[in-house]
Amino acid sequence: MYLTRLVLTNFRNYAHLELDLTPGITVIQGNNACGKTSLLEAIFYLATSRSPHASADRELIRWGAHSEPLPFARVEAHVERSNGARSHIEIVLMAMEDKARASGSNAARATNGRIIKRIKVNGASKRAMDLLGELNVVLFLPKDLDMVFGSPSHRRRYLDITLVQIDPRYGRALAKYNQIVEQRNGLLREFRERAYQPNELAIWDRQLIEEGTYLIARRAETIARYNQLVAETHTHLTEHAEQLQLVYQPSVTFDATTPAETRHAEIARNFAQQLDALRTRELSAGMTLIGPHRDDVRFWVTRNSASVESDTTPMDATIYASRGQGRTIALALRLAEVRLMRAETGEDPVLLLDDVMSELDAARRAALAQALQDASQAIITTTDFDDFSAEFLENARVWRVCDGMIERG
DSSP states (O other): OEEEEEEEEEETTEEEEEEEOOSEEEEEEOOTTSSHHHHHHHHHHHHHSSOSSOSSGGGGBOGGGGGSSSOEEEEEEEEEOTTSOEEEEEEEEEEOOOGGGTTSOHHHHHHHSOEEEEEEETTEEEOHHHHTTSSOEEEEOGGGHHHHHSOHHHHHHHHHHHHHHHOHHHHHHHHHHHHHHHHHHHHHHHTTTSOOOHHHHHHHHHHHHHHHHHHHHHHHHHHHHHHHHHHHHHHHHTTTSEEEEEEEEOSSOOOTTSOHHHHHHHHHHHHHHHHHHTHHHHHHHTSOOSSGGGOEEEEEEEEOOSOTTSOOOOEEHHHHOOHHHHHHHHHHHHHHHHHHHHHHHSSOOEEEEESOGGGSOHHHHHHHHHHHTTOSEEEEEESOGGGSOHHHHHTSEEEEEETTEEEEO
16 A cells, blocks of 8 residues: 555645655655654544644644635545555545634634534545545654553554554444543533432443443454564564563453453453442542553563573563663554554555654664565655665655755755
């Protein structure tokens, strides 16, 4: 899978851009705040309908466009799969005027109004959920260290973004589950003001268990597959000095060795029992205290050593790892993600690397550069060509970007 063309209109600092892309490696060089990251953000947005940086869609519309009568941004791309099938993806964001502020300037009305998002695939309107899988991407960011050292929500988000691209059912279950949690929490808060009605809560409990069970089982299955892939990658990156293992910590307890055909039933049964046990606490707290939204993934690192005196006790990297170890873990996770997507979908994802070479030492740069050689398409941003070897750049397509304009390097 790879992009053949990317077109941006009023997206971030791009008034208009048309960029033809090819398989293989593309390196985009530019100073900070010139638009490098925005290119990768646009591609990620086309794959997921979510921005890895913006907290709201309105931030994606170019500021200068807000003075227009109908401010909008358009992101579109042509995608080709390994079997030759082609598709066209388009997302349009329109800033609608806030009637309550109609006396202000166009810019003020647009930035305070609501945003309408329209998604099309091959000209047909789609929901955001239906977009998933049309374009698969793996995005490397300098802030990937948050996966290791950040809160559990960062690790859940990483796992969710991967799974929604390879499993449409997971995406639907996740969206529905989040809605159920929100509605159930609202009801729990109501019960602090009025009489508790068990039958009302039971309706939401059944739905919570149904959707949550699928999420937990799929996460457990994915972590098991990840461990096979991550172990090889991490061992290579550390030159066989360390071993990495992912440990899934679901809030709903179950036996990980349970056969897949009976695992769902066990998770659902335990989920119901634990909900009952937590009923009093949930009513007091006014929130759902158990379920996939409270899961975590931990990273355990073991040193390989021939010395008997050396400590080979597994270390919880989320607490004790150095920043260098954290970068290696994050890199191993991303490279394993590529292999997982390939195995699950039969297609290579598009690799997006945002200035990550500058965060790596020479050995890890070389290991990553070697891994990229097998990529169907990789788009890499950098501020400095010195992050790459001359041989690497000779085999790549090189562009330069400055103030929303791009040209061949």
